[in-house]
Amino acid sequence: MVNQMYLSSTAKALLGQAAFKVLAKAKDLERQGKNVLHFEIGEPDYNTPENIKKAAIEAIKRGDTNYVNAAGILELREAISEEIEKTRGFKPSVNQVLVGPGANPLIYFALACVADKGDDVLLPDPSFPSYIAAIAALGLNPVYIPLREENGFRMSPEDVAEHVTPKTRIIIMNSPQNPTGAVMTKDEINGLSDIAEDKKIYLFSDEIYSKLLYDEKHHSPAFRDGCNERTLLVDGFSKAYAMTGWRLGYCVGPKELISKMELMLQTTVSCVPPFVQYAGVEALKGPQDFVVNMRDDYKKRRDVIVSGLNKVPGFSCIYPHGAFYAFPNIKDTGMKSDELSEILLERIGVATLPGTAFGPQGEGYLRFSYATSLDAIKEALERLNEFMGEIA
Ligand SMILES: Cc1ncc(COP(=O)(O)O)c(C=O)c1O
Known part of the structure; x- marks a missing residue:
């Protein structure tokens, strides 16, 4: 047989x-x-812009080619903290910042650290397929919040409120959104923060397209609690700096949670290559x-x-x-x-x-x-x- x-x-x-x-x-x-x-x-x-490539090449020539701190090199975490202050209006401490190999695995790590098998995860429908795949791989229960064309495909706080149950651990939002290009209003985003606060659940804000807005300023729910209590912000370098193949992203969140996600990163990828991280420092600090x-x-x-x-x-x-x-x-x-x-x-x-x-x-x-x-x-x-x- x-x-x-x-x-x-x-x-x-x-x-x-x-x-x-x-x-x-x-x-x-x-x-x-x-x-x-x-x-x-x-x-x-x-x-990828030449100045960013050059920063990586110089780092390699300098010998920055060994293992580094799993949470990310201090220079990059500091640059990210300053970037958040500039663009979201609050300055997270460096131990609230985790550097990862792209935003994608950080979504998986976050879900793995906040929800147990069978718990509910609220997510927009349609949305980035990795949310659905991570939820499935972790044995979580996807609760789809329909994005309606007549509402410009924006996630509505009323729809979210209707779907929250005692088993809900986290709400995923994404603005600007993949695949619709929808951008939520400030009031809608505040509405989601209200729900997360009221129900004591996490709010995961995927802001990977935060620099690609055509008509308005970017709004983030992260300002509300400074990512100290329940808001997790994910952003990265793939889309804004044309760095999809470099695999570089970051997450800002409550430090206890970030330290658990850091352990997941240690367990799975050890650390992000240091020369890639130096390229990230140049991306954030160099010309825009x-x-x-x-x-x-x-x-x-x-x-x-x-x-x-x-x-x-x-x-x-x-x-x-x-x-x-x-x-x-x-x-x-x-x-x-x-x-x-x-x-x-x-x-x-x-x-x-x-x-x-x-x-x-x-x-x-x-x-x-x-x-x-x-x-x-x-x-x-x-x-x-x-x-x-x-x-x-
Ligand atoms: C909404 C959203 N989040 C995250 C990612 C993943 O980005 P990264 O390349 O940083 O893993 C993508 C990529 O398509 C995306 O559309």
């Missing part, structure tokens, strides 16, 4: 990220000679014109893609106010999201993600990451118009 490989319930619960699956398929098609326009992966098409120019550029692309998508037969799209995602409604095409996403990739070489990759409420939507060239956007719009016109 063939021995069946034993797999744990954690192994069986692993979901991963849909973007990587679509990217692999798109690359496969490219290898077969098909021209593919990429809108599936959520990363800047810019390269790169971020401003990139954001202005994305705004131009947003205007082109959103007005273009609104002309595609069967599509309608509201304006995202931050991040770099358009989330058109495709319900009038009569097709399911994954069906349309697959057809567009195979037939016209336009790679998108189905809305359902982000949660059940994503049915009837596609996500386009428009951090790609204006030429690619224009070409994709032409292909879409022609193809959707034909099959309508």
